[in-house]
Amino acid sequence: MKQSMTLIPTLREVPADAEIKSHQLLIRAGFIRQNASGVYNYLPLAKKVLHKIETIVREEMERAGAAELLMPALTPAELWQESGRWYSYGPELMRLHDRHERDFVLGPTHEEVITAIVRDEVKSYKRLPLALYQIQTKFRDEKRPRFGLLRGREFIMKDAYSFHASQESLHEMYENMYRAYSNVFARCGLNYRAVIADSGAMGGKDTHEFMVLSEVGEDTIAYSDSSSFAANIEMAPVVMEYPKSNEPQQELEKRETVGKKSIDDVAAYLGVEKEKCIKSMLFQVDNRFVLVLVRGDHEVNDIKVKNLLEATTVELATSEDTSKIMKCAIGSLGPINVDFEAVQVIADHAVASVVNGVCGSNEEDYHFVGVNPDRDFKVSQYADLRFIKEGDPSPDGQGKIVFAEGIEVGHIFKLGTRYSEAMNASYLDDNGRTQPMIMGCYGIGISRTLAAVAEQCNDENGLVWPANLAPYDLHLIAVNVKDDEQRFLAESLYNTLLESGYDVLYDDRAERAGVKFADSDLIGLPLRITVGKRASEGVIEVKVRKTGETLEINIENLVETIA
């Protein structure tokens, strides 16, 4: 591509509203432009990189046994009502209605849509397992869209879903996906960790997040310095199980409204719509208090509170010591810093809860009365992860714990029958009995991955793309296009390189050399080939972007030098 024929609007100045390197560089190097808060135009260079990431993802998905399809972004509210998420998803869900006043959702994820497809088309165990994926635009009205493509309100995701007749079959697919994800992120040249993500993850089997290690990551992960153990500490699993003898259904009869104001305060502080499932649970572990605020789509009256996907945890070191600033993840709402006042609101409520022997219920503003944390539910040992400190021994006994910030680029999850039961997706087993399908779901943030690579691969002069993802293989520069010799040579090299199968960006613009070199460093293609003063002798310069290493060579040797 001739640079004069494409759109690469580079900037010298750092854009005022871009806080982090990847955001600044993607704007300065002319890859993206903002359209609205959290909504971006992908200019030609970014589109090329997206395409390369998508190609890697497609190859690995097909290898894992998933077939591509494409579902609509515009989805009818009825599907979301069937699953219950119409009511529980909260303000992140982009809702709209058509001219007939019918409600729709711009899909933030596609469990409902895929479950409806498979429910209608697959009836027998003979058609299972089945795994399908798409690469598509997603919409989430994030509370704090920021960091450019890292947290957008419109973004590109690869989402895959699998359907099974047995847990073993689901597990096999989960392992395939785990491998596929590891391959994808390795091929993207990322330094990442697969981390235990959540409550269902006892032993780390049911859900993993793939985290790119980066200071700007919004999650904190704890990993071992000498084994593969890694966990997201802010979403660290707390499993609360009620013994059967004390089922909430019985307790609900005795329910009372308590702490109404507190829950309101908390919801207002968090900026979440107060919705059915918001609630608080207090745990006391080793003289410390942990408050878990849950919002999400778990079942009302579910006796097991697990899969705290959308939980906020606030660690209260002691009931007195609440003054430290604590960072916490609010599930899909993103991290916030909880300040003294907010924690105090929570702490007051929490301490009151303990004193009164009250704990959270699944009903808005209702709490179980007479519930005793030790007697009536237990906190899993994994809850201790929350208190892991740097340098502690790793829970798997190998090595010591290191903390790092991470960017979540992928997430794999054993869903079980959450959606198939709600939406009636069942099959006939080999005895002719109706069974709910067992499901898994697997997401990769394609546009977020682009930004994560930019965040990890840059230097003071600009982006430094890994060869696999670079928008072009080579940057060919004619220093002075007004010089006929330089221009002719550059053009003939351009054609030779294209014929040899290279994807070349050819800077044929009538710009000063300084501008061209600065732009070239900013864009960050792996190799730069400069045709300058020595064109008449057939001598050109090859420069490696990453190392800065340069080499003067004769044009005859070009193709073999860069191979």
Ligand code: ATP
């Ligand atoms: P986060 O914790 O960052 O809000 P999430 O857990 O809500 O992400 P998932 O529902 O697991 O996200 O979606 C799958 C993937 O989609 C994520 O792992 C991430 O890579 C990507 N993703 C999610 N939200 C966004 C967003 N707002 N902008 C860009 N990519 C996103």
Ligand code: MG
């Ligand atoms: Mg997350």
Ligand code: MG
């Ligand atoms: Mg989210």
Ligand code: MG
């Ligand atoms: Mg996730």
